[in-house]
Amino acid sequence: MDKRLLILKSGLTVRELLRLKNNYVGTKSKVYSKETKIKDxxxxxxxxxxxxxxSWRGMLIPFLLPLCFAIYDYYEYRIIINSIKFFILIxxxxxxxxxxxxxxYFKVKMITIAKLMYLRIRDILNHQKNI
Structure with missing residues (x-):
């Protein structure tokens, strides 16, 4: 699937895209290590x-940490529904x-980050489908 079509189907609004565009323009003008810039x-x-x-990077820890606590809660009290509630809460x-x-960090709203993570999931699934 085309990148642009994937972005269009991600649910990003025009305002969010403009915010990302402003960040993009600001990032292009920044100088990175050893005087190299982003390609024009x-x-x-x-x-x-x-x-x-x-934005998707590092999502394993917020999943595994509550899972470990929920498993510990299950082994401690042997009530599965309480462990599931505990996992969902944490x-x-x-x-x-x-x-x-x-x-x-990216100077965008939380809902935009959620949409970007959704875009990443769609990108991963689309990439696997094309293989």
Missing amino acids: IEPFSDYILFVSRL YGIMLLCVFKSKGD
């Missing part, structure tokens, strides 16, 4: 997919914290 030919769609990849809190921190 790098398209905006690649930048959005790159940001979605970065996972939800950690997910909100991750969305907030990534949103602050």
Whole structure:
């Protein structure tokens, strides 16, 4: 699937795309290590997919940590429904914290980060389908 079509189907609004475009223009003007800049030919769609990849990075820890606590809770009390509730509660809190921190890092809203993560999942599934 085309990158642009994938971005269009991700659910990003025009306002969110404009915010990402402003970040893209600001990033292009930044100087990276050893006086190298981002290529001027790098398209905006690649930048959005790159940001979605970065926003997806580190999502294993917010999943595994509550899972370990839920498994411990199950072995301690042997009540599965309480362990599931505990997992959902801790996972939800950690997910909100991750969305907030990534949103602050990329200077976008939390809902935009959620949409970028959804875009990353669609990109992964699309890539596997093409193989």
